[in-house]
Amino acid sequence: MLIPCLACESRFGPDEYFRACSDYNRGMDLVSWTCPRCGNRDDLRVLPGELGFGYPHRGRFDVHARVRVPGLRRHRGDLRLDISLDRASWHVHTRLRQPA
Numbered sequence: 001m002l003i004p005c006l007a008c009e010s011r012f013g014p015d016e017y018f019r020a021c022s023d024y025n026r027g028m029d030l031v032s033w034t035c036p037r038c039g040n041r042d043d044l045r046v047l048p049g050e051l052g053f054g055y056p057h058r059g060r061f062d063v064h065a066r067v068r069v070p071g072l073r074r075h076r077g078d079l080r081l082d083i084s085l086d087r088a089s090w091h092v093h094t095r096l097r098q099p100a
């Protein structure tokens, strides 16, 4: 199972891909992803069995493209998102922000 970068079309194994996730935004249910190859930064939503890509729109995130990742699971914590696939798991932490 390889997961593509939607900008440069490089493909990554799950470990390399999910280690490039950072900054879980719990309110929008998004993680940031920075492509290790081209440096493109994308926001994506981890869903059961797939990844959702899209755009923020009026305070929501509209998913426009989905990449199927069979067996992908997620668990939302207060300050982190746990992602698991097969026997591997990754933790994406929330970057704490000062209230505006």
Ligand SMILES: [Zn+2]
Pocket: 005, 006, 007, 008, 009, 010, 035, 036, 037, 038, 039, 040
């Ligand atoms: Zn890329």
